[in-house]
Amino acid sequence: xxxxxxxxxxxxxxxxxxxxxxxxxxxxxxxxxxxxxxxxxxxxxxxxxxxxxxxxxxxxxxxxxxxxxxxxxxxxxxxxxxxxxxxxxxxxxxxxxxxxxxxxxxxxxxxxxxxxxxxxxxxxxxxxxxxxxxxxxxxxxxxxxxxxxxxxxxxxxxxxxxxxxxxxxxxxxxxxxxxxxxxxxxxxxxxxxxxxxxxxxxxxxxxxxxxxxxxxxxxxxxxxxxxxxxxxxxxxxxxxxxxxxxxxxxxxxxxxxxxxxxxxxxxxxxxxxxxxxxxxxxxx
Amino acid sequence: xxxxxxxxxxxxxxxxxxxxxxxxxxxxxxxxxxxxxxxxxxxxxxxxxxxxxxxxxxxxxxxxxxxxxxxxxxxxxxxxxxxxxxxxxxxxxxxxxxxxxxxxxxxxxxxxxxxxxxxxxxxxxxxxxxxxxxxxxxxxxxxxxxxxxxxxxxxxxxxxxxxxxxxxxxxxxxxxxxxxxxxxxxxxxxxxxxxxxxxxxxxxxxxxxxxxxxxxxxxxxxxxxxxxxxxxxxxxxxxxxxxxxxxxxxxxxxxxxxxxxxxxxxxxxxxxxxxxxxxxxxxx
Numbered sequence: 001x002x003x004x005x006x007x008x009x010x011x012x013x014x015x016x017x018x019x020x021x022x023x024x025x026x027x028x029x030x031x032x033x034x035x036x037x038x039x040x041x042x043x044x045x046x047x048x049x050x051x052x053x054x055x056x057x058x059x060x061x062x063x064x065x066x067x068x069x070x071x072x073x074x075x076x077x078x079x080x081x082x083x084x085x086x087x088x089x090x091x092x093x094x095x096x097x098x099x100x101x102x103x104x105x106x107x108x109x110x111x112x113x114x115x116x117x118x119x120x121x122x123x124x125x126x127x128x129x130x131x132x133x134x135x136x137x138x139x140x141x142x143x144x145x146x147x148x149x150x151x152x153x154x155x156x157x158x159x160x161x162x163x164x165x166x167x168x169x170x171x172x173x174x175x176x177x178x179x180x181x182x183x184x185x186x187x188x189x190x191x192x193x194x195x196x197x198x199x200x201x202x203x204x205x206x207x208x209x210x211x212x213x214x215x216x217x218x219x220x221x222x223x224x225x226x227x228x229x230x231x232x233x234x235x236x237x238x239x240x241x242x243x244x245x246x247x248x249x250x251x252x253x254x255x256x257x258x259x260x261x262x263x264x265x266x267x268x269x270x271x272x273x274x275x276x277x278x279x280x281x282x283x284x
Numbered sequence: 285x286x287x288x289x290x291x292x293x294x295x296x297x298x299x300x301x302x303x304x305x306x307x308x309x310x311x312x313x314x315x316x317x318x319x320x321x322x323x324x325x326x327x328x329x330x331x332x333x334x335x336x337x338x339x340x341x342x343x344x345x346x347x348x349x350x351x352x353x354x355x356x357x358x359x360x361x362x363x364x365x366x367x368x369x370x371x372x373x374x375x376x377x378x379x380x381x382x383x384x385x386x387x388x389x390x391x392x393x394x395x396x397x398x399x400x401x402x403x404x405x406x407x408x409x410x411x412x413x414x415x416x417x418x419x420x421x422x423x424x425x426x427x428x429x430x431x432x433x434x435x436x437x438x439x440x441x442x443x444x445x446x447x448x449x450x451x452x453x454x455x456x457x458x459x460x461x462x463x464x465x466x467x468x469x470x471x472x473x474x475x476x477x478x479x480x481x482x483x484x485x486x487x488x489x490x491x492x493x494x495x496x497x498x499x500x501x502x503x504x505x506x507x508x509x510x511x512x513x514x515x516x517x518x519x520x521x522x523x524x525x526x527x528x529x530x531x532x533x534x535x536x537x538x539x540x541x542x543x544x545x546x547x548x549x550x551x552x553x554x555x556x557x558x559x560x561x562x563x564x565x566x567x568x
Contacts, residue, residue, distance in 0.1 A: 059347075165453040173449065180471055183464050 018084070021246045024049035024254070025235065026080035027089045028073075031059035032264055033168075033205030034091030035272050037114065038253075040232035041089070045239075047248035051083055057259035057283065061094035062139025073099035074106060075284050085109060086244050089235055091205055091228070093136060097145030110238055117234040118201045118227035119149045122157075125223035126198035129156045133192055133222075135214075136203035138163040146203055160195075164188045164207075171206045174270050181213045189217045201225045209271065256280045302368065305530045308333035308538070309519065310364035311373045312357075315343035316548055317452075317489030318375030319556050321398065322537075324516035325373070329523075331532035335367055341543035341567065345378035346423025357383035358390060359568050369393060370528050373519055375489055375512070377420060381429030394522055401518040402485045402511035403433045406441075409507035410482035413440045417476055417506075419498075420487030422447040430487055444479075448472045448491075455490045458554050465497045473501045485509045493555065539563045 025045075027038055031054050038052050053076055055061075061069050073095045077088060088111045090096045090103065096113030104111045122132045134146040141163040150159045166184050175181055189200075200222050202208055208228045215224045239245045253276075257264045261279035268274040309329075311322050315338050322336050337360055339345075345353050357379045361372060372395045374380045374387065380397030388395045406416045418430040425447040434443045450468050459465055473484075484506050486492055492512045499508045523529045537560075541548045545563035552558040 063343075165457065166450060169449040169453060175471070178471070180464075180467050183467060187459070187462070187464055 020086055021244050022049065022248070023084050023086040024051045024252070025087045025089060025239075026051050026053070026077075026083065026085035027091050028053040028055070028076045028080065028095070029092040029205060030055050030061040030072075030094065032056070032267055032271075035268055035274060036205050036208040036228035037089060037091035037231050039272055039274060040226075040228045041235060042251075042253065044232050044236050045245070046250060047246040048239075048251040049246065049254075050251060051080060051085065051254045051256065053080060053282070054255070054257040054264055056257045056264055060137075060139070061092060062137050064094075066098045069094055069098045070102045072284075073103050077103045077106060077111075079282060079284075081106075081108060087112070087235060087239060089231060090114065091231065093140045093145065093204055093227075094143070097140070097143050110242070112231065112234055112238065114205065114227045114231045115145055115149055115203075117230040118203065118225050119146060119153065120234075121225045121230040122150070122199040122201050122223075123153055123155050125225065126155070126157050129158070130198035131158045131160065131196055133189075133197045133200045134159060134161045134203045135164050135167075135188075135200060135207060136161070137168060138165050140203055146201060160192070160197075162188060162192070164204075167210055168204065168206045171209045171271065172267065176209050176213065176271075181210060182216060185210065185213045185217045189214065193217065193219060197222045199223045199225050202227055253277075254280070256282050258283055304370055305528050306333065306532070307368050307370040308335045308536070309371045309373060309523075310335050310337070310361075310367065310369035311375050312337040312339065312360045312364065312379070313376040313489060314339050314345040314356075314378065316340070316551055316555075319552055319558060320489050320492040320512035321373060321375035321515050323556055323558060324510075324512045325519060326535075326537065328516050328520050329529070330534060331530040332523075332535040333530065333538075334535060335364060335369065335538045335540065337364060337566070338539070338541040338548055340541045340548055344421075344423070345376060346421050348378075350382045353378055353382045354386045356568075357387050361387045361390060361395075363566060363568075365390075365392060371396070371519060371523060373515060374398065375515065377424045377429065377488055377511075378427070381424070381427050394526070396515065396518055396522060398489065398511045398515045399429055399433055399487075401514040402487065402509050403430060403437065404518075405509045405514040406434070406483040406485050406507075407437055407439050409509065410439070410441050413442070414482035415442045415444065415480055417473075417481045417484045418443060418445045418487045419448050419451075419472075419484060419491060420445070421452060422449050424487055430485060444476070444481075446472060446476070448488075451494055452488065452490045455493045455555065456551065460493050460497065460555075465494060466500060469494065469497045469501045473498065477501065477503060481506045483507045483509055486511055537561075540566050542567055 090113045096115045100113045141161045147159050208226045255276045265276045265279045268276050374397045380399045384397045425445045492510045539560045549560045549563045552560050
């Protein structure tokens with residue numbers, strides 16, 4: 001593989017892998033939630049080539065066995081490695097929690113999840129012994145992935161976890177700006193308003209779309225940790241540290257799903273304003 | 285097995301099958317939604333022995349392949365046949381739509397689903413050429429199971445289908461009586477209020493818990509077809525026609541799930557006021 005520091009002679013350019021910095025970033029999720037990470041990456045790193053894979057045939061991962069989630073994640077990771085990615089972002093909470101180690105073992109490139117960056121940002125926002133509220137799907141909360149990661153940091157933070165199962169369908173209906181969204185958020189979160197929460201982690205890649213609504217319920221005291229945003233910042237830092245940032249002005253975006261490409265494309269446009277163009281299908 | 289009404293002589297007890305009428309009714313669903321059918325059966329037929337199976341390890345069925353739903357349904361049906369049931373009620377819309385024929389082929393006893401009774405009741409409520417609104421999960425609506433069954437009746441009814449993905453998590457949160465439930469129902473259904481809907485089918489076994497709220501939004505013009513209720517009425521008629529009604533005063537209830545029995549028991553109590561007692565586990 002070529003390194004950036006050694007410019008290629010013209011004759012060498014043919015039949016050669018693209019320069020490392022020009023290689024794409026691979027991102028995957030069980031469905032379309034990870035597009036919030038894609039969107040932050042696109043915003044932060046306009047020059048990067050991005051490949052997004054959504055495993056829409058097998059969504060959701062939260063209800064699958066850990067063995068299945070590991071097998072699916074490895075399969076997708078290998079598919080993306082073949083596309084010569086320079087970094088892999090696992091933009092799915094369930095896969096980040098269950099499959100990161102297995103994917104890393106196989107990987108020729110750095111692999112990032114969404115949990116560690118969220119935990120790190122929350123710990124920065126909460127003073128020692130402060131309170132952190134983790135929101136997520138029932139499956140994420142049941143897995144205690146965030147609690148365990150927060151506990152491992154020995155910060156003394158008090159962690160509360162709250163499953164918010166209506167948030168995902170609310171986002172997928174495109175109702176984030178309706179008064180109903182605020183009513184649902186109040187139902188889940190108002191009881192925590194008085195408990196002096198320093199940081200609230202949006203522990204599901206759909207939730208950043210409800211960030212304003214959630215911030216409105218929690219009030220200014222609580223820092224809302226947008227795991228999509230912090231994961232994208234983490235990816236940028238990782239690439240910068242390795243000299244792998246792409247200096248191009250405008251990168252390509254490619255979308256691949258395992259089922260129902262039109263539905264994916266239409267939801268990406270409607271919910272996130274992402275114009276996917278043609279979405280490819282790769283079945284496993 | 286002992287019968288409450290007629291004590292057996294000791295010599296009779298051994299190797300004797302219960303009389304046909306005393307055999308239980310088997311009911312199954314992918315999870316706990318089918319408990320609405322169980323509850324109606326218990327109310328209508330207090331003397332019957334009921335066995336409920338919830339496939340909580342593999343819920344939801346709506347996102348599975350038809351082959352998987354058929355395989356799961358046959359597996360559960362055989363498990364219930366071994367319990368010497370006299371009637372099988374498939375209290376799951378997805379399984380009713382995809383697996384009824386396969387289960388019937390294997391079955392030594394009559395098998396009922398939830399779709400046909402709902403369709404029949406809706407057609408009775410709608411005049412020729414009237415309007416029927418079918419509500420259900422995204423998977424049920426996508427399957428077009430109700431549309432197809434309604435079209436097959438050649439009634440000339442105009443059928444509209446509407447997926448209401450927030451209803452199931454709303455029910456499972458136990459929020460049916462909150463103003464939020466009415467707000468969600470309005471969001472989905474208010475646009476249909478002006479369209480002179482004669483009958484609205486609650487095409488998901490969770491939805492009967494939102495019946496009042498939905499009726500409130502639709503107004504008195506629209507007959508709400510509670511598929512749990514009509515399925516139970518259908519089961520009663522079927523048993524009566526075969527002389528299989530159990531004349532006992534009070535029947536037994538038995539609950540079996542494939543995963544997480546405590547969670548099932550607690551939700552059954554909280555959402556439906558059903559005291560399950562100990563819930564058994566059968567893993568496939």
